[in-house]
Amino acid sequence: MRFVLRRLGFYLVAAWAALTLNFFLPRLMPGDPASALFARFAGRVSPEALQALRETFGLTDASIFSQYVTYLRHVLTGEFGISVAYFPTPVSTVIGTGLFWTIFLAGSAVLVSFTLGTLLGILAAWRRRGWVDTWLPSTFVFLGAFPYFWLAMVALYVFGFLLGWFPLGHAYGDDLAPGFNLTFLTDVARHAALPIATVVIATLGGWLLTMRNTMIGVLGSDYVNLARAKGLTPSRVVLRYAARNALLPSVTGFGMALGYVLGGSLLTEIVFSYPGQGYLLVQAVRNQDYPLMQGIFLVITLAVLGANWLVDLVYVWLDPRTREAS
Amino acid sequence: MDEPLLSIRDLCVDYVSEAGCVRAVDHVTLDVSRAEIVGVAGESGSGKSTLAQALLRILPPPAIISGGEARFEGRDILTLSETELRELRWRRISMVFQSAMDSLNPVISIGEQIVDTLVAHGAATRQEARSRAAELLEMVGIPAPRVDAYAHQLSGGMRQRVGIALALALEPALVILDEPTTALDVIVEREILQQIRGLQEKLGFAVLFITHDLARMLQFSDRVAVFYAAQLVELAPAAELRRAPRHPYTEGLLRAFPSVQSDADEPESIPGAPPSLLSPPAACRFHPRCDRVQAICRERQPDLIQLGPRRAAACHLAE
Numbered sequence: 285m286r287f288v289l290r291r292l293g294f295y296l297v298a299a300w301a302a303l304t305l306n307f308f309l310p311r312l313m314p315g316d317p318a319s320a321l322f323a324r325f326a327g328r329v330s331p332e333a334l335q336a337l338r339e340t341f342g343l344t345d346a347s348i349f350s351q352y353v354t355y356l357r358h359v360l361t362g363e364f365g366i367s368v369a370y371f372p373t374p375v376s377t378v379i380g381t382g383l384f385w386t387i388f389l390a391g392s393a394v395l396v397s398f399t400l401g402t403l404l405g406i407l408a409a410w411r412r413r414g415w416v417d418t419w420l421p422s423t424f425v426f427l428g429a430f431p432y433f434w435l436a437m438v439a440l441y442v443f444g445f446l447l448g449w450f451p452l453g454h455a456y457g458d459d460l461a462p463g464f465n466l467t468f469l470t471d472v473a474r475h476a477a478l479p480i481a482t483v484v485i486a487t488l489g490g491w492l493l494t495m496r497n498t499m500i501g502v503l504g505s506d507y508v509n510l511a512r513a514k515g516l517t518p519s520r521v522v523l524r525y526a527a528r529n530a531l532l533p534s535v536t537g538f539g540m541a542l543g544y545v546l547g548g549s550l551l552t553e554i555v556f557s558y559p560g561q562g563y564l565l566v567q568a569v570r571n572q573d574y575p576l577m578q579g580i581f582l583v584i585t586l587a588v589l590g591a592n593w594l595v596d597l598v599y600v601w602l603d604p605r606t607r608e609a610s
Numbered sequence: 611m612d613e614p615l616l617s618i619r620d621l622c623v624d625y626v627s628e629a630g631c632v633r634a635v636d637h638v639t640l641d642v643s644r645a646e647i648v649g650v651a652g653e654s655g656s657g658k659s660t661l662a663q664a665l666l667r668i669l670p671p672p673a674i675i676s677g678g679e680a681r682f683e684g685r686d687i688l689t690l691s692e693t694e695l696r697e698l699r700w701r702r703i704s705m706v707f708q709s710a711m712d713s714l715n716p717v718i719s720i721g722e723q724i725v726d727t728l729v730a731h732g733a734a735t736r737q738e739a740r741s742r743a744a745e746l747l748e749m750v751g752i753p754a755p756r757v758d759a760y761a762h763q764l765s766g767g768m769r770q771r772v773g774i775a776l777a778l779a780l781e782p783a784l785v786i787l788d789e790p791t792t793a794l795d796v797i798v799e800r801e802i803l804q805q806i807r808g809l810q811e812k813l814g815f816a817v818l819f820i821t822h823d824l825a826r827m828l829q830f831s832d833r834v835a836v837f838y839a840a841q842l843v844e845l846a847p848a849a850e851l852r853r854a855p856r857h858p859y860t861e862g863l864l865r866a867f868p869s870v871q872s873d874a875d876e877p878e879s880i881p882g883a884p885p886s887l888l889s890p891p892a893a894c895r896f897h898p899r900c901d902r903v904q905a906i907c908r909e910r911q912p913d914l915i916q917l918g919p920r921r922a923a924a925c926h927l928a929e
């Protein structure tokens with residue numbers, strides 16, 4: 285318990301550091317957000333409206349310290365100002381929908397890849413030099429070696445364009461209204477299938493190999509041999525006495541992968557025109573939409589920290605040795 | 611005479627690797643009667659653990675059992691099917707591993723590891739098994755509330771006791787102790803051995819006791835088997851072996867432990883190093899280190915000759 289709280293403290297400090305960095309970075313860059321804004325809206329918006337806009341962004345003439353305090357207050361209340369690219373929608377609303385699709389897409393991709401890769405890794409180590417062990421690791425490492433961008437384009441071209449099995453982009457068909465009904469959910473699944481499949485194919489090999497290699501080491505350990513000597517069934521020996529221990533390095537990797545996913549599903553979302561976080565980020569950069577950029581960076585940072593904290597919890601649950609580590 | 615509990619005949623175990631084939635157990639023949647304590651002595655690398663693991667058929671992959679027989683309660687262990695083996699393991703033969711530090715699973719509580727065993731063999735339901743696990747731990751001197759402890763929370767001695775409690779969980783007919791006290795200090799060691807002795811008298815299981823501490827072994831065992839370079843070189847009741855060893859290697863071992871022969875003033879180690887099993891010396895394997903070597907020792911390998919009803923030695927000089 286103490287460990288969990290201490291880790292929580294660590295993440296709070298990390299979050300604060302990220303927030304502060306997020307505040308100062310745009311202010312250190314040449315071409316500050318204010319000028320970008322004015323240039324963009326010059327002549328179209330009245331000076332009073334612009335002034336009001338500046339204040340919403342916290343770009344006032346006040347001292348840097350009071351700006352910082354205002355910024356923190358805004359962040360804590362989820363108020364990131366108005367998006368420039370999607371004017372006049374508030375940034376929090378824009379990010380909200382993007383975040384939902386990213387978490388859905390990247391989250392399921394990583395989860396599927398991790399689960400499948402880990403299970404296959406267990407199987408490969410268990411049936412050493414068997415069918416799975418001989419073919420799957422090399423195949424997936426080979427596939428994972430292609431640039432992801434290329435892999436995704438080929439998949440889109442072949443299965444989306446040539447064969448027409450899957451839609452070419454977006455999260456759901458334009459003719460459908462979002463709702464919790466079978467037609468809509470099936471359509472969402474059809475749209476997500478290709479992006480998820482490509483990410484899974486590109487990353488599965490890593491999970492498979494990590495799990496296989498740790499598992500082979502653990503299977504040779506004394507405690508697994510003792511479990512065998514106790515007369516337990518092979519499946520019980522492998523799953524209860526070996527796999528749980530072998531899972532530990534993968535779980536650490538899983539935390540890092542979650543971070544990669546939230547920031548790095550960029551390519552997937554671009555290739556498949558998927559309206560997630562990465563797609564929004566591109567829009568934001570294109571339109572010099574600083575409030576949106578800041579908001580996205582912040583959300584990604586916080587999400588990564590949150591995901592890692594969750595992984596810590598899982599780790600503590602899996603490995604009693606971490607529970608009282610000082 | 612009735613049949614011994616365990617009867618090993620010409621057992622051979624090889625480790626097959628690219629460097630060559632290492633025979634770690636070479637034509638070993640040995641009997642263990644019911645409720646008997648048989649000690650197995652020998653230098654590091656002489657194949658003691660390999661023999662122990664062969665009896666449970668849990669040798670890791672590069673090892674293969676390449677010949678012989680190991681009859682236990684009338685059935686040859688080496689020909690049992692996987693299902694029959696699972697029946698035999700732990701219910702009839704259990705083992706305390708050499709490395710108590712590494713033989714408990716670090717992420718499962720010690721109680722659970724005992725419970726698993728009881729449940730797997732249908733000896734108890736989960737609830738019953740839990741209180742039985744606590745009883746077993748108390749039997750070896752670990753307070754019952756520690757059932758929920760994990761291996762890393764216990765001292766080396768306690769882990770060793772957990773190993774012993776675990777080995778006795780199903781009241782097997784044979785318990786193999788593979789150097790159960792190597793990592794422990796002398797006081798804890800004596801305590802644990804006394805405990806095992808007491809339990810053995812109460813429960814009546816047979817013990818195969820492996821160690822390289824000959825002094826302890828002679829106190830503890832009924833009979834002692836001495837191994838040299840994968841072979842059995844001498845077999846005798848403990849008292850007789852101490853009084854009149856018949857193999858020069860046993861003599862050397864006795865001299866190396868001054869506490870065994872109190873009249874010896876200085877411990878004397880055997881000159882030379884144990885041979886590599888990759889290319890063992892021809893004929894008698896001990897001849898390069900033997901102080902009474904004869905011409906025949908370099909020419910022919912001695913057979914294990916019966917020297918009395920319960921004694922045997924593999925030495926040309928003993929004939």
Ligand SMILES: Nc1ncnc2c1ncn2[C@@H]1O[C@H](COP(=O)(O)OP(=O)(O)OP(=O)(O)O)[C@@H](O)[C@H]1O
Pocket residue numbers: 625626627632634652653654655656657658659660661672708822887
């Ligand atoms: N995996 C392996 N591959 C090749 N050779 C091995 C392997 N494991 C053991 N051996 C060889 O088998 C021989 C017997 O090993 P074993 O562990 O049975 O010895 P031991 O008598 O138990 O020694 P110790 O007293 O050190 O525990 C050793 O000489 C070792 O070189």
Ligand SMILES: [Mg+2]
Pocket residue numbers: 658659660708788
């Ligand atoms: Mg050993």
